Amino acid sequence: MREDKIEVAMGIDPREATLLTLVAMQLKSGKRPEEVLASVDFKDAHVQEIARGLAGDQSVSPSARREADRIAKWAGLPLASAG
Amino acid sequence: MPTAPPTRQTVADVLAFLGLGARPDPPRWPPDAFAAAVLLLQRSGAYRLAVDRWPPGSLAGWVSVIEDVGRRWRAASTDDAAPLPQEVLGWWRTLAASQGLGVDSLAQDRPAVEACLQLLAAADEASAGVGVLDPENPPDEFGQRAMGLLAADRDASTLCIEIEPSRALVLPKMHTPQVGMSIRSLSHHLAYCDAGDVCPRWDVAPKPLGARSLNLLVLPWPLEVVPRQFRESPGRLENMSQETFRFFTCEMPEAVGVERVRVLLENAERLVGRVDAIVFPELALRPDDCVRLAKSLQRVVIGGEGAPADPATRGAGSNAAVVAVPLGRDALATRQQKHHRWRLDERQIGQYGLGSQLHPEHAWWEYIELGARQIRFWCLDSWLAFCVLICEDLARQDPVAPVVRAIGPNLVITLVMDGPQLAGRWTARYATVLAEDPGASVLSLTSAGMVRLARVPGRAPSRAVALWKDGRGGAPREIDLEEGAEGIVLCLTRRMTTEWSADGRSDEEATGQLLLNGVHQVYPARAPRAEARQ
Numbered sequence A: 001m002r003e004d005k006i007e008v009a010m011g012i013d014p015r016e017a018t019l020l021t022l023v024a025m026q027l028k029s030g031k032r033p034e035e036v037l038a039s040v041d042f043k044d045a046h047v048q049e050i051a052r053g054l055a056g057d058q059s060v061s062p063s064a065r066r067e068a069d070r071i072a073k074w075a076g077l078p079l080a081s082a083g
Numbered sequence B: 001m002p003t004a005p006p007t008r009q010t011v012a013d014v015l016a017f018l019g020l021g022a023r024p025d026p027p028r029w030p031p032d033a034f035a036a037a038v039l040l041l042q043r044s045g046a047y048r049l050a051v052d053r054w055p056p057g058s059l060a061g062w063v064s065v066i067e068d069v070g071r072r073w074r075a076a077s078t079d080d081a082a083p084l085p086q087e088v089l090g091w092w093r094t095l096a097a098s099q100g101l102g103v104d105s106l107a108q109d110r111p112a113v114e115a116c117l118q119l120l121a122a123a124d125e126a127s128a129g130v131g132v133l134d135p136e137n138p139p140d141e142f143g144q145r146a147m148g149l150l151a152a153d154r155d156a157s158t159l160c161i162e163i164e165p166s167r168a169l170v171l172p173k174m175h176t177p178q179v180g181m182s183i184r185s186l187s188h189h190l191a192y193c194d195a196g197d198v199c200p201r202w203d204v205a206p207k208p209l210g211a212r213s214l215n216l217l218v219l220p221w222p223l224e225v226v227p228r229q230f231r232e233s234p235g236r237l238e239n240m241s242q243e244t245f246r247f248f249t250c251e252m253p254e255a256v257g258v259e260r261v262r263v264l265l266e267n268a269e270r271l272v273g274r275v276d277a278i279v280f281p282e283l284a285l286r287p288d289d290c291v292r293l294a295k296s297l298q299r300v301v302i303g304g305e306g307a308p309a310d311p312a313t314r315g316a317g318s319n320a321a322v323v324a325v326p327l328g329r330d331a332l333a334t335r336q337q338k339h340h341r342w343r344l345d346e347r348q349i350g351q352y353g354l355g356s357q358l359h360p361e362h363a364w365w366e367y368i369e370l371g372a373r374q375i376r377f378w379c380l381d382s383w384l385a386f387c388v389l390i391c392e393d394l395a396r397q398d399p400v401a402p403v404v405r406a407i408g409p410n411l412v413i414t415l416v417m418d419g420p421q422l423a424g425r426w427t428a429r430y431a432t433v434l435a436e437d438p439g440a441s442v443l444s445l446t447s448a449g450m451v452r453l454a455r456v457p458g459r460a461p462s463r464a465v466a467l468w469k470d471g472r473g474g475a476p477r478e479i480d481l482e483e484g485a486e487g488i489v490l491c492l493t494r495r496m497t498t499e500w501s502a503d504g505r506s507d508e509e510a511t512g513q514l515l516l517n518g519v520h521q522v523y524p525a526r527a528p529r530a531e532a533r534q
Helices: A015-028 A032-038 A043-056 A062-075 B011-015 B030-044 B046-051 B059-077 B088-096 B104-109 B112-125 B141-150 B257-273 B289-297 B346-352 B399-407 B428-437 B448-453 B529-533
Strands: B168-172 B188-192 B200-203 B213-218 B230-233 B243-249 B275-277 B300-307 B318-327 B330-337 B361-364 B374-381 B384-389 B411-415 B439-447 B464-469 B477-480 B487-497 B511-523
Touching: A015 A032, A015 A043, A015 A062, A015 B200, A015 B318, A032 B487, A032 B529, A043 A062, A043 B511, B011 B030, B011 B046, B011 B104, B030 B046, B030 B059, B030 B104, B030 B168, B030 B188, B046 B104, B046 B112, B059 B088, B059 B141, B088 B487, B112 B300, B141 B200, B141 B346, B168 B200, B188 B399, B200 B243, B200 B399, B213 B257, B213 B439, B230 B411, B257 B289, B257 B487, B275 B361, B289 B300, B289 B318, B289 B330, B318 B374, B318 B384, B318 B411, B330 B374, B361 B487, B374 B399, B384 B399, B411 B428, B428 B439, B428 B464, B448 B464, B464 B487
Parallel strands: B200 B374, B213 B275, B243 B361, B275 B300, B384 B411, B411 B439
Antiparallel strands: B168 B188, B213 B487, B230 B243, B300 B318, B318 B330, B374 B384, B439 B464, B464 B477, B487 B511
16 A cells, blocks of 8 residues: 555554454354464464463463453453363 | 547546446445445535435435345345345446446436435445444454454555555544534444545454543653753755754653552552553653553553654654553554654744754754654444544644544544643644544643743643543633642543434444543552552
8 A cells, every 4th residue: 555664563563452352253253263263363472372262272371361361251251261 | 649638537437446347236345335435425525415305215214224224234245145135236226327427417416316325324334333342242244354354464444345445445433423514424333534645543452441431540741841852953854944944852851660650550540440541641751661561550551652863863753652552461552653743933932941952043843753654543442442643643634634533533632742731722722623523532631841841921830731622512621730749540431422424313322422520630659558568
């Protein structure tokens, strides 16, 4: 669209957040977790880990699980920490 | 050699411009059809006919029909095997039959105008709730596909599939103007934006507020600014008249400590229970401060970050608005550069007492880089989206004002480096414009240091570091920083209101309006309990 690229800030690209919201939406709509995770291409490893936690993966780090729980609670999804 | 005479722009030309030319059937995806209808109605001026003779039937019939068509179109939009509603097919074919018509004659072709207005309204109804995650409503395929489009890796967001972003953009919308009559008056859920010199981005926080209020801790820092912090800077514009114009840059020496902010945050939460975001004025912070603070404090941080120009390299300084949203052990962040340089004139040099540094015989331009222009919209909840503007970007209407009015964020935060935020000054004037159309609430915030430095002729010294204006009417509210305080908590409460489109559709109380219902001073002293722990 344009030659000069938009400057980015330190931190995670917020598009990753929108993708995470998309994962929450797809899980809430009843899609299978593995199908959802396969359809989304995260660039940030930590956000991907949070998404895995949201999809019920128990092997994620505690910080990712906490964050996944917060999102799940709001979105009305099962908590990642519930096992 | 004779040249061909200029030709009129036709309906076909407009559709071809969007990449939708010469097709008998409408786009399956409603935002694509919305863009076509909007562009035709806008270029022809025919949108005004929605308040001339409308609807084609009774109002109750119109609303229920268009809602029903919208629902069916939404369902069919994600299923290639499903037929599109007959109404949509009929309206598009009416339009296709008028392809040879000059756009300037469209308003005289009543069937074509009605087709456009109905396509626009049905596409808008089909897109209800787009761009947000609403826990009350299970997301359908349309909502999921729309969210995927918004997350696409490109500079500008768009909900379109068939229309390339260099041609036109369609984004989610939060406010429908309730005054005046423009093309924006016709939709609740979709905003049309010309592709051009500013890229709008729509980002969604995955961890929404989950509350009916928004508590902002505003820190009007630095608390002291002295003239020595303004200095002349060499620039790279060899063609600039040195007799008339010079460059200046600002040094903001005070580094912001996390612990200092943490104490104020704790004291603020003792007052109001919960702080959702911390806001700093223009150039209050150094690069990367917002992300550092957001990660440490686990709060949204919105602030002006900057760096002075470098005289050794003649490199320009930076001035940007950063929004950092904590996520796990990291933070999401957007950085939006200031679009316009501040120009200090003789009156302002006198007002801020800068004569020892910047001679009033010259006009002084702020020496900052002007990068690719972008405006970021953050959706924090199903009812709340905000954007940030930096000082001049509120006053200069181009290029962001049309985008802000189209999308209609619920909150516009303007970070300024300015004198007192008085109801009679410029920020109040421009805030009032946005409060009326699109209906946004507007907060402007400057530093206590700049307020103290300023002497507004004919006015007593003021302590007003912030100004609030909401769409409820009435005068803008000046917000003082009291002696000894270092921050203020603003309690913004949500009121759900009903907005109407010009074609008679209600959004059924789906619009969140932010109202200021609490102002509390925050002092730096640690609370006794915290001191006892040390």
